[in-house]
Amino acid sequence: MSATEEVPAVPVLVQAPPRSAMATWQRGALVLLGLAAALAPIFVLESFQLFQLTMAVIMALAVLGLNIVTGYNGQISLGHGAFYAVGAYATAILMSHGDWSFWATLPVSAAVCAGLGYAVGFPALRLGGLYLALTTFSLAVAVPQILKHRAIEDWTGGVQGLFLVKPDPPSWLPLDADQWMYLVALGVSAVLFLLSWNLIRSRVGRALMAIRDNPTAAEAMGMDTATLKTRAFAVSAMVTGIAGSLGAVVIEFVAPDSFGFGVSISLFVGMVVGGVASIAGSIFGGLFVLFVPNIAEEISKAAPGVIYGAILILFLFLLPDGFAGLLRRLAARWRDRAAR
Amino acid sequence: MDTTRRSLIAGAAGVLSVPRLAPAQESPGVTAGEIRIGSTNALSGPVSSYSVISRCLSAMFKRLNDEGGVGGRKVNFIVYDDGYAPPRTLEQTRRLVEQDRVAFLFNQLGTPTNSAIHRYVNQRKVPHLFLATGADKWSNPREYPWTMGWQPSYRIEAQIYAKHLLEQKPNARIALLYQNDDFGKDYIAGVRDVLGPRFEGMVRTVSHEATDPTIDSQIVSLAATGADVLICGITPRFASQAIRRVHDIGWKPMFFMSNVSISGSVVMQPAGSEKGVGVITSDYRKDQGDPAWANDPGMEEWRDFMRRFVPDGEIGDNNYTYAYGAGTTMIQVLRQCGNDFSRENVMRQAASIAPLEIATLLPGVKVSTSPTNFSPIRHMQLQRWDGRSWQRFGNVIEGAQV
Numbered sequence: 001m002s003a004t005e006e007v008p009a010v011p012v013l014v015q016a017p018p019r020s021a022m023a024t025w026q027r028g029a030l031v032l033l034g035l036a037a038a039l040a041p042i043f044v045l046e047s048f049q050l051f052q053l054t055m056a057v058i059m060a061l062a063v064l065g066l067n068i069v070t071g072y073n074g075q076i077s078l079g080h081g082a083f084y085a086v087g088a089y090a091t092a093i094l095m096s097h098g099d100w101s102f103w104a105t106l107p108v109s110a111a112v113c114a115g116l117g118y119a120v121g122f123p124a125l126r127l128g129g130l131y132l133a134l135t136t137f138s139l140a141v142a143v144p145q146i147l148k149h150r151a152i153e154d155w156t157g158g159v160q161g162l163f164l165v166k167p168d169p170p171s172w173l174p175l176d177a178d179q180w181m182y183l184v185a186l187g188v189s190a191v192l193f194l195l196s197w198n199l200i201r202s203r204v205g206r207a208l209m210a211i212r213d214n215p216t217a218a219e220a221m222g223m224d225t226a227t228l229k230t231r232a233f234a235v236s237a238m239v240t241g242i243a244g245s246l247g248a249v250v251i252e253f254v255a256p257d258s259f260g261f262g263v264s265i266s267l268f269v270g271m272v273v274g275g276v277a278s279i280a281g282s283i284f285g286g287l288f289v290l291f292v293p294n295i296a297e298e299i300s301k302a303a304p305g306v307i308y309g310a311i312l313i314l315f316l317f318l319l320p321d322g323f324a325g326l327l328r329r330l331a332a333r334w335r336d337r338a339a340r
Numbered sequence: 341m342d343t344t345r346r347s348l349i350a351g352a353a354g355v356l357s358v359p360r361l362a363p364a365q366e367s368p369g370v371t372a373g374e375i376r377i378g379s380t381n382a383l384s385g386p387v388s389s390y391s392v393i394s395r396c397l398s399a400m401f402k403r404l405n406d407e408g409g410v411g412g413r414k415v416n417f418i419v420y421d422d423g424y425a426p427p428r429t430l431e432q433t434r435r436l437v438e439q440d441r442v443a444f445l446f447n448q449l450g451t452p453t454n455s456a457i458h459r460y461v462n463q464r465k466v467p468h469l470f471l472a473t474g475a476d477k478w479s480n481p482r483e484y485p486w487t488m489g490w491q492p493s494y495r496i497e498a499q500i501y502a503k504h505l506l507e508q509k510p511n512a513r514i515a516l517l518y519q520n521d522d523f524g525k526d527y528i529a530g531v532r533d534v535l536g537p538r539f540e541g542m543v544r545t546v547s548h549e550a551t552d553p554t555i556d557s558q559i560v561s562l563a564a565t566g567a568d569v570l571i572c573g574i575t576p577r578f579a580s581q582a583i584r585r586v587h588d589i590g591w592k593p594m595f596f597m598s599n600v601s602i603s604g605s606v607v608m609q610p611a612g613s614e615k616g617v618g619v620i621t622s623d624y625r626k627d628q629g630d631p632a633w634a635n636d637p638g639m640e641e642w643r644d645f646m647r648r649f650v651p652d653g654e655i656g657d658n659n660y661t662y663a664y665g666a667g668t669t670m671i672q673v674l675r676q677c678g679n680d681f682s683r684e685n686v687m688r689q690a691a692s693i694a695p696l697e698i699a700t701l702l703p704g705v706k707v708s709t710s711p712t713n714f715s716p717i718r719h720m721q722l723q724r725w726d727g728r729s730w731q732r733f734g735n736v737i738e739g740a741q742v
Contacts, residue, residue: 048434048437048438048439052431145551148521148550149551159521161452161455163459251426251427251430251456252459252460253430253455253456255456256452257452257453258427258452262423297383297420302383304383305384
């Protein structure tokens with residue numbers, strides 16, 4: 001695991017996160033700066049832009065979920081939109097049928113998605129690479145239709161979907177609903193990003209990457225690859241599912257049409273553009289999948305898809321290892337100069 | 341006497357002009373020279389064939405602007421792509437309302453997509469007018485006073501079939517086959533509107549899922565009830581199967597088919613053109629392929645518009661006749677607004693359209709609304725398949741008053 005020294009030329013998939021060489025005060029300043037940057041939009045942006053940013057944060061969280069299993073563990077999933085949908089529906093069903101509060105639905109949604117992810121993890125053990133990609137893709141295609149099925153229609157609302165109401169801000173906070181939702185999404189995401197960060201830097205995280213880079217060697221070293229892989233799927237599905245819960249409550253409406261396989265593809269695009277196997281890259285991925293289609297539409301109303309594709313290709317050319325790779329290179333250059 | 345009268349008139353004019361001018365200045369989306377109107381449509385994605393509706397509407401507003409606009413203002417029609425995904429519709433609608441500050445929303449496409457913004461626009465009190473969807477839930481002025489559909493809903497269509505069949509067969513035994521969703525259930529609601537308490541005694545209903553491979557067993561079980569009328573609220577693929585199956589088992593009911601599923605090439609020919617002879621459906625538009633309208637002034641107006649403003653448009657696509665009708669209605673509402681384009685007044689005018697003939701709609705089909713009637717089109721004419729094409733018959737029928 002000494003890939004860190006030869007940073008730029010290495011393919012992304014065999015790269016471990018670089019060890020930080022920053023001083024403590026620098027790191028502290030960076031955290032404060034990040035916090036200020038994350039909270040500033042509440043006071044600066046108008047409510048529509050804040051709503052968009054909220055959605056971007058949620059997409060970033062969903063991309064993070066995908067990154068855990070695909071980026072760090074090397075199991076390609078094209079079906080994470082399914083977990084996103086299940087999380088959204090878990091929250092919507094509990095809130096609209098059971099009158100639960102939003103916060104109470106989060107653990108349930110997390111548990112349901114983790115369970116589903118765990119179940120999907122088993123066939124994934126026998127299917128590698130492209131076959132797994134297709135299997136998970138079929139999940140993404142199937143879920144919207146399953147949601148319409150008559151047997152569960154009383155719960156899911158069938159094609160017409162379910163309506164829910166976003167939680168009001170607590171009365172002691174002088175915030176409106178959009179500002180509060182941004183704060184909620186930001187808070188939940190921050191916690192999950194932190195937990196994922198810790199997970200990846202732990203023994204388990206190193207094991208996940210070892211399995212990705214060389215499963216035979218990992219197994220020879222005594223790692224229980226089957227357990228780790230299924231659990232990685234479970235954690236990944238859980239994170240994406242929680243993003244789905246947040247998405248449902250921000251949109252205040254869920255319907256099968258909201259969760260077509262395009263969602264899964266968007267998450268995958270977000271992961272690749274942001275940077276495979278990168279926590280910070282997930283944030284850029286979320287921003288990309290939300291804002292770039294809008295930019296594309298502003299450039300050309302007639303063929304937004306073409307422009308989007310062109311921008312995507314441009315990004316892949318200029319940043320082959322994603323935003324995260326760019327940051328890594330800049331940081332490396334900065335460190336080199338400091339060392340001289 | 342003279343001075344008093346003059347000052348009275350001047351005073352009255354002053355009083356009248358002040359409240360008219362003042363809100364016009366303050367209304368969102370309205371400036372001295374412009375009215376901004378927003379819409380969303382599937383410009384990309386699997387149903388992007390509907391995007392021609394937005395194209396046609398943009399061209400109509402261009403024609404209006406070329407002719408001097410309305411109320412001294414030009415219309416700026418902004419259309420965003422939602423790819424038919426409800427979360428995107430909400431995002432784009434919020435962009436229109438909060439960032440572009442449009443005066444109101446017009447002809448957004450789709451049932452799930454409009455559902456996602458139904459509450460938002462009503463909370464914000466933004467007029468949400470003449471939607472491109474046939475669901476019945478848009479005409480609910482009591483709970484959603486800012487939302488209004490345009491085309492006859494499936495429920496009104498079913499009411500019209502029920503009215504006709506009661507006239508022909510007062511003691512009919514009715515079989516109703518519907519797709520198990522919002523769309524299909526509107527047909528039950530419509531038939532029930534007309535039959536009232538007699539519904540339970542007269543009607544047998546059977547549903548199917550959009551995912552079922554065939555509906556043969558449903559047809560056979562309905563035939564076994566001995567019904568002499570069949571109403572189908574189903575989509576094209578199943579319509580084809582139903583027409584073939586009913587013919588093959590020798591059942592000869594009075595057969596009504598949802599007007600969603602009447603395309604010659606998609607439904608009737610796959611079913612077997614001769615097997616569908618006698619099937620009845622309905623329409624409210626003039627069919628541009630029908631020779632009866634070759635010299636019709638209304639259709640001439642539409643063809644002239646197409647030639648001048650959408651020269652490369654596919655003239656056989658009936659989304660253009662649809663859009664022309666919806667656009668004409670919108671322009672009528674704008675004209676009615678006078679100089680006050682506040683959201684309140686736009687909604688008030690949209691809810692008070694006196695019966696209006698429209699170039700691309702059948703004679704007798706009139707657009708009209710009132711504060712309690714948010715279903716602008718309530719009339720349709722029946723038509724019957726003769727083996728080659730649909731032949732209109734009888735008078736225009738109005739939906740039931742509910």
